[in-house]
Amino acid sequence: MSxxxxxxxxxxxxxxxxxxxLDVRRKAAHASFADAGFPHRRVEAWRYTDLSRLMAKTDWHPAAPHDGAVLVPEGRSNPFSSIASHKLVFVNGFFRQDLSELDGLPEGVEILPLETALERGTKFESAFDANGPEAMAPIAALNTAxxxxGAVIRLNEGITLEQPVQLIHYTPDGGATVAHTRNVIELGSxxxxxxxxxxxxxxxxYLVDRVTNLNLGERASLTHVRLEDEDTDAVHLSTVLGDVASNASYKANTLALGGRAGRLQSALHFTGEGAHAESNTAYLLRETQHLDSTIVVDHAVPGCTSxxxxxxxxxxxxxxxxxxxVIVAPHAQKSDAKQMSNALLLSRDAxxxxxxxxEIYADDVQCAHGSTIGELDGDALFYLRSRGIEEQTARQMLISAFLGDVLEQISHEVARDALTxxxxxxxxxKKEGEV
Amino acid sequence: MLEIKDLHASVDGTPILKGISLTIGDGEIHAIMGPNGSGKSTLSNVLAGRENYMITKGSIIYKGKDLTELSIEERASAGIFLAFQYPTEIPGVTTMTFLKTAVNAQRKARGEDELDAVKFLKLVREKAKELKVEEDMLKRPLNVGFSGGEKKRAETLQMSLLQPSLAVLDETDSGLDIDALKIVADGVNRMRAPDRSMIVITHYQRLLDYIVPDHVHVLAKGKIIRSGGKALAAELEASGYTDLTESAA
Incomplete structure (x- = not known):
């Protein structure tokens, strides 16, 4: 007990x-989290991000609904606002019908708040049973409790949704408040x-904790573009727990800028052959910000790529x-997994x-992982400056180029430009701050 | 154009240039020749303002002003251009984006209007054609995977877009076959003008058959040990550097 x-x-x-x-699951999750407590640095999967310490000495209490206008500070607005979409908006974790756009949903498409879905009697037993790997289970339990x-998005078999779905969370109020939201996304074959x-x-x-359960049916395809831009005093947790069936594809590209401390974690589990999953993250941090990007890919079946x-x-x-x-099960031959971390340190104190x-138990697999940590290339900087490009611009060009591998992969053009x-x-x- | 007086410079604390004096008039082409390790590339980096190259003594006056007080980018906008011996590969920045940023950064620094996309594209296409630079090359990341010839043509393209007053060509001939050398030399020769001076740094006389200098200087152990007209280059080709450097020591 903690x-x-x-x-x-x-x-x-x-x-x-x-x-x-749901009550059965909430009670079980309550008991499980009470027992495990907030993960701390002596838990291997959390050794670099001591959530227990981050949560300590604060009188956390639930956020209150925020009615009326949401005044987003300049430069922080929804980057996807110009894109015609179906839209669910949450403020302080509470659904805001008046800010959402859910009219005219095509047949076979369900997009609604979780609370409404529960009132209608929809059951999400398998989603609430999926706690992910050990590294993520405590957070899944906390969230269930x-x-x-949250958001529910369900597409029937064979449906191609033309317009994107926007899921926008604003947190205008703080003062040790917490908002836990649960999203359930299910795509039929x-x-x-x-x-x-x-x-x-x-x-x-404030603390925001979001858990998203994904279930992609055979040949289903989900493109997930995310911006994480929380207050620099906030703690944020974002967890994606996904099951990906045969020949289905999940592609996530995230830009993370905010938060005092944050953890973006994904657990992707293949349930059928020929599936593909990838999760790419670009993050920009300054001052004493802390961001943890954790991914577990479970190649439980043969012939998948990640x-x-x-x-x-x-x-x-x-x-x-x-x-x-990366976990490759004994019979999961022809698995192909790549993982890479590149960090650019702009300061000697970062x-x-x-x-x-x-963890590979099969023999006919291709798994590669690597990690680089470096500074801006001084030769490249000199080269650009020697052509008359100001130092600040030159640095910016090199950093943008560095991030390009993640941001340029975003297939939705407007979203890509917006995040860039x-x-x-x-x-x-930074430039203004340096005067 | 340029007046270097008793220039001493160190790289990471090691003295390399030990008293160079050189005066370059408007429109003149000066060749600087010398064996490896004589300080040729150090001189070009010092002129461009590279940060770990420290001037310990002497002066560099460019167009009547103290060059050493200017930052790297200020020197570029003031008209100094260094064509690199080994142009740096810059992944993720396309050649076209780089060229436009550089041209407009210099225009802005000089108080001129920036070129719009249409005008810029027209200008680049015209210059690229002269240097046989394919459109495809402009779409690729700067210098990444470029052959030796492509890199030097890209350098020459930059020079012709930026229209410098003083171009420093650092071993432009290295890594080039004779055809590539001719294309690059033609590009350089097209830029000869009464108000544009050049310093051509080379190990071999071959380049000077195509870019004919007004003056030739021999650099050895950080000093200019001999100066003369273009005939000096041919003389060196016949005798090699050994005699000269030994007599200097």
Missing amino acids: DQALTYLDANSVATEGPAW CARD GASMTLLEAQIGWGGA GALAKGVLDDEAIGVFQGK AMNAKPEL ERATQWFEV
């Missing part, structure tokens, strides 16, 4: 008064869609973490921790 966890659960867990199937709402997700906060000290690429730019005293784990792990623009803004803030 006192810290008990105190937290007392203040923040959801009363078990929902449907019976505390999440009251051959279904495909693009999910544009933005998590934007400016409320000061990729994970993390590109970090670390300034001042920022800390980056990359943990990549730090990067990279931990690749391979957001990354560029990051440099401009």
Whole structure:
């Protein structure tokens, strides 16, 4: 038993008064998290990100609904706003019907808040049973015990959703508040869609914890583009737990800029041959920001391909973490897995921790992992400056080029330009600050 | 154009240039020849302002001003261009983007209007054609995977777009076969002008058959040990550097 966890659960867990199937799971999750507590640095999978310490000495309590206008600070607005989409908007973790756009959904498409889906009697037993690998299970349990709402996106077999779906979370209020949300995304066989997700906060000290359960049917395809731009006093956790069936494809590209400390974790599990999953992350950190990008890919069946690429730019005293784990089951021949972490340190006080792990029990596989940590190339900088390009611009060109491997892979053109623009803004803030 | 007086310079604390004096008038081409390790590339890096190259004594006056007070990019905008011996590969930055950024950065620094995309493209295409630079090369990341000839043609293309007042060509002939050398030399010769001077740094006389200098200087152990007209290059080709450097020591 952990006192810290008990105190937290007392203040923040959801009363078990929902449907019976959910109450059972909430109670079990409550007990499990109370026992395990917040992961700390003596837990191997959390050694670089001590969540227990980050959560300590704070009187955490649930966020309140935020009604009325959401005044997003300049330069922090939804980067996907110009893209015609189906849209779910949450503020402080609460669904805002008035800001969402859910009219005219095609047949076979369900997009609605979790709370509404539960009221309608929909069951999500398998999603709430999926706790992911050991590294992520405590967070999944915490989320099950505390999440009251989130997004549900379900596509029937064979549906291609023309417009992307936007999932936008704003956190305008803070003061030791917490918001746990649970998203459930299920794509039937051959279904495909693009999910544009933005998590934007400016409320000061708060915790946001999002768990997304993905279930991709055979030949289904999900393109997931994310912006993580939380307040620099906030703690954020974002967990993706995905099952990917045969010949299905999951492609995630994330730009992470914000937060005092954050962990983006994904566990992707192949359930059928010929599937593909990749998760690529670009992150830009300064001051004492901390970002942990952790991915576990489980090649449980033969003939699947996976990729994970993390590109970090670390300034001042920022800390980056990359943990990549590939598991290849004994019979999962012809698996192909690549994991790479590249970090660019702009300051001598920044730090990067990279931990690749391979657990391979099959013999006919291709698995590659690597990690580089370096500074900006002085020769390249000299070359650009010798052509009249100002030092700041030259640095920016080289950093943008470094991030290009992640951002340029975004297949949705407008989303790609929007996130590239957001990354560029990051440099401009620096420029102003340097006067 | 340029007046170097008693220039001493060190690289990472090691003295390399030990008292160079050189005066280059408007429109003149000066060749600097010398064996490996004589300080030829150090001189070009010092002129461009590379950061770990420290001037310990002497002066460099460019167009009447103290060059050493200018940053790397200020020197470029003031008209100094260094054609690199080994152009740096820059992954993720396309050649075209780089060229446009460089041209407009210099225009802006000089208080001129920046070129729009259409005008710039027209200008690049015209210059690229002269240097047999394929459109495809401009779309590739700068210098990445370029052959030796492509790299030097790209350097020459940059020079012809940036229109410098003083071009320093550092071993432009290295890594080039004779056909590539001719294309590059033609590009350089097209740029000869009464208000443009050049310093051609080379180990071999071969390049000077194509880019004919007004003056030739021999650099050895960080000093100019002999200067003369273009005939000096031919003389060196026959006798080699050994005699000269030994007599200097």
